[in-house]
Amino acid sequence: MKTQNASANRGAFRRAALCSSALVLAATLPVEAAAQDADQTESSEPAAQQAAEIVVTARRRDESLSNVPIAITALGADDLVARAVTTDADLQRTVPGLTIRQTQGNNSLTYSLRGQSADIFSGSPSAVVTYLNEVPMPVSGASSFFDLESVQVLKGPQGTLFGRNATGGAVLFTSAQPTDRLEGFARAKYGNYDRTEVEGALNVPMADGRVLVRGAFNLTYADGYIDNLYTGETLGNINRENARLSVTLKPSETISNTTMVQYSNSQGTNTGASYTWSVYQCGETNNGFALSCGAGLLFGPSLDSQLGAGAWANYLATHPNAYAPGLLDYVNEQRRLGPYKTNHPGGADHFGEQWIVTNITEADLGSGLTLRNVFGLVDSYTDSNQPQLGAPYATILTANAAIGEAGNVDDLRSWTEEVQLLGETGALEWIVGFYMQRQRVNTLYPQTYFDLGLPAFGLPAYAANNFRTKNDVNAVYAQGTYDFTDALSLTAGIRYTWEKVHGVQLSRSDNFGPPEQSRLYQDPSWEVGLQYQATPELLVYAKTRGSFRSGGYNGTLDPAAPYLTPGANFFEPETTEDIEAGVKYSGYLFGRPATFNLAGYIQWIHDVQRVEFPDPDGPAGPLASIAITTNVPEERVQGIEAEVSFMPTDWLRLGGQLALTDAEFTDNQVTLFGVNYAYGPVGDTPEASGTGWAEVFVPTGGSGEITLRGEVYAQSSQYFSNAANSLAPRTELPGYALVNGRLSWNQIGGSNFSAAVFGENLLDEEYFVGGMQLAVALGHNGAVVGKPRMYGLELSYRF
Template sequence: MRMKKNKDTRRSIRSKPATLNYAVTLATLITPVAVNAAPDEQTPAYKPIEEVVVTARRKDESLEEVPISISAMSGDQLDDRQVKTDADLQIAVPGLTVRQTQGNNSLTYSIRGQTADTFSGSRSAVVTYFNDVPLTIGSSSSLFDLASVQVLKGPQGTLFGRNATGGAVLFNSAKPTDSTEGSLTARVGNFDSRELDGMINVPLIDDTLLLRAAVNSTHKQGYIKNLFNNDDLGDIDRTSGRVSLAWMPNERLDNLLVAQYSTIEGTNTGASYPYSIYDSNCAVLNCSSSFLSNYVDEQKVLGPYKTQHPWTANHEGTDWIISNTTTYDLTDTLTLKNILGVSHSDTDSEQPQLGVPFATIITANIVSGESGNETDTDSISNEIQLQGLSFDGALNWIIGAYIQNDQVDTLWPQTYFESPASALTNSFRIRTQSRAIYGQSTYDLTEWTGINGLRVTTGARYTQEKVQIKQLPEATYTFGAPDQEETFSDPSWDVGLEYQATEELMTYVKTRGSFRSGGFNGAAPPVDAFATGGGNKFESEHVQDVETGLKFNGDVMGRPTIFNLAIYKSWIEDVQRVEFPDPDGPGGLASIAVTANVPETTVQGIELEATTRLNDWLELGLAAAYTDAEFTDGEVNLFGTTYSYGPVGDTPETSGSIYALIDLPVDPALGLLTLRTEVYAQSAQYFSNAAATIAPGTKLPGYELLNARLNWSGIMDSRFSVALYGKNLTNEEYFVGGMTLAAALGHNAAAVGEPRTYGAELNYQF
């Protein structure tokens, strides 16, 4: 996003979501206000819905002008909607699932049926970026002092750094401005939660050198009580800081340097709810079907917020990232841009499993003393772009090159049933070198066709990734195995036709193709073969889609209205999915994970977002997603056994939210009093991709959450604001993911969502 001098580059983004099922609930909430605060019907004065600015095509554009399904929120909206961590994004963006695999610090993004399984070794199908630099963060993170968050849905392989078959999530930090300003925000709430946000912006040299610093400190007591040792699971002690420096020595050159550092300590919630037992594996476990089933029944009596975990659940980590973006206007129509990123992440995480008072599996090697799943990630990337306008502005184009080198060291200790004979450690290093060249252009066809507003977009990218794996000395059985290396390369492409029918209405149709490179699963046997041959390699995954949609931003019956609709169908081949096969035949203990390529998946769906301002004091919004995903060819042979996949996991068929934003009637001299109420709902989803065969009992029920925030800003014409907020106000008990070990150990465990949380906030602007 290009900065301009003497302007605050932060953009407000008004919008988002909701679900029709709860219109009656919200109507009940706002009826008293409607009666007391109806404006003069003879002189209606409706506030406009603010413009949404996104960077999905690597330049600033209105959301309504970009031919792709996107959800976007400003920093202010993130506060209004109580989006404080990346896990909260699921509520704000229906169609996005942020699944907890092993708890609150083990998150997986899923969009349009595309995700990555735990222990798979796959790259995420949904790539996250911070200021256009791929993120390597290994813990749940705090969202603070951001300009915007954008969620791009569908294949994103043409313009962005890493190929993505499912989508991309863009986190953009707030940029320094040419004003001396600052803010301080304190929040307190239940579960002994305490949070402090601070920001200061100082122009060191007017119009030339601008500094911005921000900090966030979050402390919160866990919401799951471990009856075994009286610990709280879900404790958070997280501190993050960021410094941004903008240098603009002349009208043509901009440079933005951003450095962020975070530390986190606490405890994992884990997949600590015994959810279901797979009876046919009792021979493996040497158990009777009633043995573990009793604990499933007992957990239902205890409820979701109590567990019995006989081991520790500590989590700690550090993350830092540096991004440097340099933009130089070569001419009035030609711009050179360079994006450099360096990042590091390390975590040590002990995961509660199953939640029964004996350990079926623990994240520790009781023989060697190693404890906790450890990852250590380093990445450096650079992207150079040339953007231009040609043919009197009819052709808008971009070409570029991208390189990234990253290294991930992983240590996975484990012990089954606290037996020394079963203790082992996987330890390996994976290095990836990514190289890509790309180009994309949009051409205005008005002169050629005589149809004003008709444009065609074409884009292509060629990516080559070299992946290497090395077994490290801590590995119990695999150290000394030969290093392995594979190179994967493929094109990505984008072709679309868009038509700006009127100033308010745009329609489009497009098709895209992308891929997710193959690699190695470090938990599988280091055999130089693919999973079907008993080895640790897996092939690249490929996706092709067709999407059509329309975007409207104008008036409907005199009311400002935004309406976005997308309809799509995707075909994914060689889908990367993990399995826990039994290489020793019936009765053997499966302690390995292999990544198989499932032949084919088809995903189709509809995504809708609508916002309208009914009058000067009331705004209503709706967002909904319908996703129909299925394995159309789901059979894979591993170690001589055929495994059948389905249904598709981490993908609720329906999800959505509905909100009301109300300006309450108070004397303007007292300040501005606003109420936002929002209901989110989703249908059932699976936390396994083989629930119909080897992993039954992995279907999580649907749920509904009610959130609200009452904000009083500019109190008595002062710089102070206060707010009261609450999430899950009805105290719904629900699940947000799980860990399926049915094929390996005969049981499945679920991760529970947060209970009711509430608090108060005090903000001071200076």
């Protein structure tokens, strides 16, 4: 098996990491390991009455969430457990305006904020960059969240302070740091679909507190929930294993050094875009645009009109699992079967492996100066065979028998180095820094189009994209906050980034041969804002920002093709500016604890990086439709985001989140290879989304505390294509609402044991969370099914 061969040199490391973690953690029984948890354990107050201040690092310093002039959602360790946030996809219902885009299912994810995302098969940097311990990370399949200190979601253009420029936002994951206490936790869950999850952490101080060690692990296994009637396989199987070791060294009172090493292994089957959503027939138009119809034409009775009478009957005779009425009619058959049945004729195996190393060194230089160094190393490999339609015909497969490859492969290695100097000079608090990143990605896309088993007619048609991109990033930045008074402050920052992008075709590519190409992109990012602390409880702010996404290399294009001018296989940078204003309140309403955050914004994006699937040779040429990134001239996004919580009594807490987003392409015309394309509406951006929740606290004297939490997440409809008004109609997914709940008993009988029962999608809503639009390429589109009802039992122990 290819994935096993590709990872043979890493298998020993995986087994060693998991075994060593298990041995260390088996030494003692564990607990929830965040600092605020330890504080709560010591307090005699019920958890409901404790005001836990959330500390965030959005400006590269520890600050109270309520005092940071940024639209930000932060979740602490307790929040992550109470709200059952265990993977990337779960964040969508906890962060207003965040969409976790699923194009090819559960192992093909992209974050989308404020109408900004990155399309599937794009060489574009992500519009929303994720970080682990301040080191930028790739996002592909769903990762497991375990033993985290916090998750912070920063909204809007980023670039003046964080490693990679981003036009949409940044998501900061911070692992639980080693502490000077002997502590730990163990947690086990079991639920339907045979979902089994075990995790834990152990923290051990040594050498009189000069050496602090923390180990953590997470093991998650689950059966899938989509039945593939064609192969008998179940899609959505999960087999994830994660281990982490963190060590803090404190050689003196002024120096600390924390190193984290994390290993992740993910296997199973992809859910894929396994629901056949829409298919176009020949002659169909949409707003004056002629629609592609290749798949519907060839996979159905109309095949006779192309290859002669009896061609379709011969096909059915050799493909007994095919649906006789054809692909156009299968859309109705899919609706009859329902969302959790598919007929994908190809494979769906997923394999992913990742090593992450982060190191943060801090030195107190005295006189208010602090020197920080942040180093990161990421080694990530994925091999994923993706269902892209779900109908019982091989219209497209992520496999190529001609070169003996199956599965899309991304092999990424990246290292980053960042040096910061922080200080205070009178009323000015400032930071200056230098950032460097070197990233290399080898990509392989093996493809099969229209496998009719008719080699005499060139069907199936095979294609292979195999290319390498390298990004060399250097940046310098400075930002400061000047206090005019105790209440009024000005923040200003600037960053200048140089990013050189290299691209070359590799040996298994159909386009192999041309030499390596490169282009340099450079641009500033900036921020200016005023913040006014009207009262200790109320903050008012306004700011404007600018940032950019580097241009890049279209590896699926032949650099030597006659239809390309020199360098035309590169796409241009994307730039953006915004204005944001907001208020934050954290205090009391009618004498009871209350918080309220409101932000309004308008953002302009230029040369928006989006993927299209054109056919460079035209409809009369070979079957060579490809995915390329192009630049849509203009987009505008405006909206309002709000979060509120209120505790009317000691036993009840109420809250909610809401995002209203208006996104549109204000100049949407693009010409590719002589063909005009029109973009709109903006995909993966529901106009409205939000969550309402309630927590009921039931004191039990000295026997712990019982908490019941219920929440409803709802969103309006969204498109999974950016061209639904032109070449990709019928790509709108309906809105939906999900009901989730959790009943927990903490510190049962005054002990260190806790238990909970939980449920997601309790009403078993059938809904869709994304899609794979191949409208222009093949004339069909597939949708990604959301999870059905999930429930289970959780037991934990802490000390």
